[in-house]
Amino acid sequence: xxxxxxxxxxxxxxxxxxxxxxxxxxxxxxxxxxxxxxxxxxxxxxxxxxxxxxxxxxxxxxxxxxxxxxxxxxxxxxxxxxxxxxxxxxxxxxxxxxxxxxxxxxxxxxxxxxxxxxxxxxxxxxxxxxxxxxxxxxxxxxxxxxxxxxxxxxxxxxxxxxxxxxxxxxxxxxxxxxxxxxxxxxxxxxxxxxxxxxxxxxxxxxxxxxxxxxxxxxxxxxxxxxxxxxxxxxxxxxxxxxxxxxxxxxxxxxxxxxxxxxxxxxxxxxxxxxxxxxxxxxxxxxxxxxxxxxxxxxxxxxxxxxxxxxxxxxxxxxxxxxxxxxxxxxxxxxxxxxxxxxxxxxxxxxxxxxxxxxxxxxxxxxxxxxxxxxxxxxxxxxxxxxxxxxxxxxxxxxxxxxxxxxxxxxxxxxxxxxxxxxxxxxxxxxxxxxxxxxxxxxxxxxxxxxxxxxxxxxxxxxxxxxxxxxxxxxxxxxxxxxxxxxxxxxxxxxxxxxxxx
Amino acid sequence: xxxxxxxxxxxxxxxxxxxxxxxxxxxxxxxxxxxxxxxxxxxxxxxxxxxxxxxxxxxxxxxxxxxxxxxxxxxxxxxxxxxxxxxxxxxxxxxxxxxxxxxxxxxxxxxxxxxxxxxxxxxxxxxxxxxxxxxxxxxxxxxxxxxxxxxxxxxxxxxxxxxxxxxxxxxxxxxxxxxxxxxxxxxxxxxxxxxxxxxxxxxxxxxxxxxxxxxxxxxxxxxxxxxxxxxxxxxxxxxxxxxxxxxxxxxxxxxxxxxxxxxxxxxxxxxxxxxxxxxxxxxxxxxxxxxxxxxxxxxxxxxxxxxxxxxxxxxxxxxxxxxxxxxxxxxxxxxxxxxxxxxxxxxxxxxxxxxxxxxxxxxxxxxxxxxxxxxxxxxxx
Ligand code: SF4
Ligand code: SF4
Numbered sequence: 001x002x003x004x005x006x007x008x009x010x011x012x013x014x015x016x017x018x019x020x021x022x023x024x025x026x027x028x029x030x031x032x033x034x035x036x037x038x039x040x041x042x043x044x045x046x047x048x049x050x051x052x053x054x055x056x057x058x059x060x061x062x063x064x065x066x067x068x069x070x071x072x073x074x075x076x077x078x079x080x081x082x083x084x085x086x087x088x089x090x091x092x093x094x095x096x097x098x099x100x101x102x103x104x105x106x107x108x109x110x111x112x113x114x115x116x117x118x119x120x121x122x123x124x125x126x127x128x129x130x131x132x133x134x135x136x137x138x139x140x141x142x143x144x145x146x147x148x149x150x151x152x153x154x155x156x157x158x159x160x161x162x163x164x165x166x167x168x169x170x171x172x173x174x175x176x177x178x179x180x181x182x183x184x185x186x187x188x189x190x191x192x193x194x195x196x197x198x199x200x201x202x203x204x205x206x207x208x209x210x211x212x213x214x215x216x217x218x219x220x221x222x223x224x225x226x227x228x229x230x231x232x233x234x235x236x237x238x239x240x241x242x243x244x245x246x247x248x249x250x251x252x253x254x255x256x257x258x259x260x261x262x263x264x265x266x267x268x269x270x271x272x273x274x275x276x277x278x279x280x281x282x283x284x285x286x287x288x289x290x291x292x293x294x295x296x297x298x299x300x301x302x303x304x305x306x307x308x309x310x311x312x313x314x315x316x317x318x319x320x321x322x323x324x325x326x327x328x329x330x331x332x333x334x335x336x337x338x339x340x341x342x343x344x345x346x347x348x349x350x351x352x353x354x355x356x357x358x359x360x361x362x363x364x365x366x367x368x369x370x371x372x373x374x375x376x377x378x379x380x381x382x383x384x385x386x387x388x389x390x391x392x393x394x395x396x397x398x399x400x401x402x403x404x405x406x407x408x409x410x411x412x413x414x415x416x417x418x419x420x421x422x423x424x425x426x427x428x429x430x431x432x433x434x435x436x437x438x439x440x441x442x443x444x445x446x447x448x449x450x451x452x453x454x455x456x457x458x459x460x461x462x463x464x465x466x467x468x469x470x471x472x473x474x475x476x477x478x479x480x481x482x483x484x485x486x487x488x489x490x491x492x493x494x495x496x497x498x499x500x501x
Numbered sequence: 502x503x504x505x506x507x508x509x510x511x512x513x514x515x516x517x518x519x520x521x522x523x524x525x526x527x528x529x530x531x532x533x534x535x536x537x538x539x540x541x542x543x544x545x546x547x548x549x550x551x552x553x554x555x556x557x558x559x560x561x562x563x564x565x566x567x568x569x570x571x572x573x574x575x576x577x578x579x580x581x582x583x584x585x586x587x588x589x590x591x592x593x594x595x596x597x598x599x600x601x602x603x604x605x606x607x608x609x610x611x612x613x614x615x616x617x618x619x620x621x622x623x624x625x626x627x628x629x630x631x632x633x634x635x636x637x638x639x640x641x642x643x644x645x646x647x648x649x650x651x652x653x654x655x656x657x658x659x660x661x662x663x664x665x666x667x668x669x670x671x672x673x674x675x676x677x678x679x680x681x682x683x684x685x686x687x688x689x690x691x692x693x694x695x696x697x698x699x700x701x702x703x704x705x706x707x708x709x710x711x712x713x714x715x716x717x718x719x720x721x722x723x724x725x726x727x728x729x730x731x732x733x734x735x736x737x738x739x740x741x742x743x744x745x746x747x748x749x750x751x752x753x754x755x756x757x758x759x760x761x762x763x764x765x766x767x768x769x770x771x772x773x774x775x776x777x778x779x780x781x782x783x784x785x786x787x788x789x790x791x792x793x794x795x796x797x798x799x800x801x802x803x804x805x806x807x808x809x810x811x812x813x814x815x816x817x818x819x820x821x822x823x824x825x826x827x828x829x830x831x832x833x834x835x836x837x838x839x840x841x842x843x844x845x846x847x848x849x850x851x852x853x854x855x856x857x858x859x860x861x862x863x864x865x866x867x868x869x870x871x872x873x874x875x876x877x878x879x880x881x882x
Contacts, residue, residue, distance in 0.1 A: 123799055126818070146788060146792070470798060472796055473798035479722030480722060
């Protein structure tokens with residue numbers, strides 16, 4: 001069938017710069033560039049280009065530019081180009097449109113409507129270069145009070161397991177299978193070096209990475225891939241994955257082509273078979289079932305590790321989170337509308353779930369109203385872009401933040417949204433050994449460590465500006481936030497005042 | 502009592518912002534003395550306040566009624582007094598009531614009516630509830646439900662006197678040189694955003710706890726949200742209110758000693774904790790993990806007092822001043838050393854404590870319990 005889909009990008013090759021070295025031919029995994037030996041010229045199949053910029057960065061003479069195809073349709077706000085092209089795509093394939101990364105639509109990004117405070121006159125700002133500035137965070141359930149032996153001042157209260165973070169930013173779940181082993185290793189090493197945690201995702205943990213277990217969160221998801229005693233034993237935290245922001249309410253599907261020998265070993269499924277994660281856990285149809293799984297995992301690990309439960313942010317998150325805390329979760333993870341994925345139906349990614357800012361504000365408030373906020377830590381994820389977003393999330397009430405897309409960008413990702421194709425030219429979202437080796441864990445872990453270092457310096461600057469020298473004094477301190485351009489209802493849900501008031 | 506909240510924070514700011522002078526003086530033998538020196542000392546720091554608030558707390562002041570709760574009330578109207586007196590009669594055994602003696606003072610404009618009551622709880626509280634909890638709840642009820650009245654002192658054998666004016670004028674207005682106590686604290690206030698309301702002056706009081714405070718707590722937002730979980734309603738929107746409730750929660754309800762409370766409000770840094778002994782590390786880490794939301798961040802000095810104890814504390818990087826002086830059994834705490842020297846030129850010892858280090862003065866009960874507990878283990882004769 002002749003496709004009616006026009007090329008999205010124009011590959012502009014400057015002939016006076018191109019030296020026919022064919023670097024682009026080798027770098028592009030989407031078969032755009034090719035060498036015509038007869039004419040001794042490199043040419044392009046532009047219709048294949050996804051705009052990932054791999055060729056641009058690696059072209060030694062800077063001969064390449066990638067431009068959006070300016071092809072205009074007649075103006076129509078309802079029938080926008082993307083909508084027309086999705087219909088064409090389905091008319092040609094008869095299937096569900098699958099995509100990668102997070103929601104790219106224009107729902108309001110609340111971080112951009114929140115601004116932070118700084119000290120002036122009545123209260124000195126603190127210079128983090130001269131004074132201590134503490135970002136340390138402990139994840140885990142806390143009791144309501146501490147009991148002390150009055151005479152000896154000895155501690156009578158012992159806490160449930162706590163996990164220490166030097167920086168309140170962790171790497172979110174990305175499974176081995178979706179991303180390459182080199183990406184896992186880069187994340188694991190960077191987390192270890194930065195004093196934070198990384199998350200295996202639902203595809204198990206390769207034995208090569210057990211040595212980073214102290215900084216590893218292992219996931220137990222509906223497919224139970226790679227879950228065995230040693231997997232639980234090496235971990236620092238166990239996370240039950242109920243849902244994911246990119247695809248609330250549905251399961252996952254890793255195509256058989258991606259299930260290589262190593263992936264099969266790690267996931268404990270035969271090589272080349274599809275890895276299907278059911279939509280719900282078939283042993284969790286209700287909150288009391290969740291409690292059973294939480295305690296089964298705690299029993300299995302001798303109550304030595306906090307158990308986290310991750311859900312997609314949906315309409316009733318506040319009530320659900322309260323139930324999760326009561327069911328024994330030590331950590332609640334909320335993944336918002338903009339949360340990313342290796343592959344999800346586009347219609348679900350862009351239409352299901354709620355913005356993380358609103359979910360966070362209402363969950364934190366509800367847990368406080370019920371007097372159980374101390375019983376669980378609160379982690380949020382889904383589209384956190386920089387240290388400003390991190391600080392705002394903490395002021396709204398988060399204990400820590402998960403990043404995934406930002407971490408992949410640090411490794412080279414340009415958010416081309418082709419993760420589901422397995423052809424990632426940056427070697428991130430692929431199992432093709434030729435591509436996967438493009439991520440070198442030595443360099444990858446350094447890039448990630450640098451990113452976290454940069455963010456923590458910025459967080460310290462912002463804290464000092466507010467006259468605060470310990471992160472716990474910002475956590476849930478919404479008076480340091482103000483809203484701009486928000487309605488009264490939005491301000492009320494966020495629990496912040498309008499700027500100027 | 503919307504009017505009162507409105508008066509204290511009329512522009513709806515996050516909270517009232519203020520700065521101040523503070524002074525405290527305690528005879529650890531329990532000997533009672535008059536207000537003369539305290540008044541001179543706080544007056545010496547006149548420039549640290551702006552005439553919009555001054556106040557005093559005196560302990561050991563009502564020996565003849567020592568076993569009764571002494572309520573000091575301010576009334577905007579006579580009707581308010583009738584309502585409150587009716588309420589007090591329903592909820593307490595009213596032992597004695599009188600108007601607090603005052604005198605005309607040039608700096609004091611438009612004062613409210615001020616009365617005091619000596620009350621006994623009797624058997625009116627419910628089963629299992631402590632007397633203190635019962636009284637604290639009644640105070641909250643009067644402040645939030647009864648129009649035009651405000652309880653500004655509610656402890657036993659102690660009293661708070663405060664209002665709008667410079668502290669020395671407040672002292673004159675309340676005839677404070679005619680009272681005696683073994684522990685006095687004093688405060689001069691410099692608010693930036695309020696025309697001044699009598700109830701908004703320091704000391705802030707609940708039961709026999711008083712707090713005077715200099716500073717601006719940048720963690721106010723979370724301190725307040727945390728306390729709200731325990732049923733405290735921060736209606737006055739000031740830092741000192743938050744400090745007072747934090748002290749009430751930690752010391753009275755959670756039964757933690759002051760050394761521990763200091764480590765919650767001004768905890769050691771994580772790298773200091775790492776250098777401690779194992780047991781101390783566990784203690785300090787647990788406190789920060791559980792009570793991180795009560796860390797008071799940003800510049801502050803507080804003097805917290807209750808029956809038999811006076812505590813001075815600064816934030817952990819000491820962004821507000823505190824000087825300690827000792828002369829025989831007398832312990833002085835002050836924003837400025839000059840005020841201590843004014844009333845006691847020949848101190849045995851004067852020093853500036855480290856940030857976050859509590860200075861505790863205690864009534865001397867026996868040889869094993871020295872009056873002043875100092876970090877260097879200095880004995881006070
Ligand atoms: S490498 Fe990326 S940007 Fe370059 S031609 Fe291929 S798909 Fe397009
Ligand atoms: S991971 Fe790869 S395929 Fe996915 S968006 Fe990033 S660059 Fe594109």
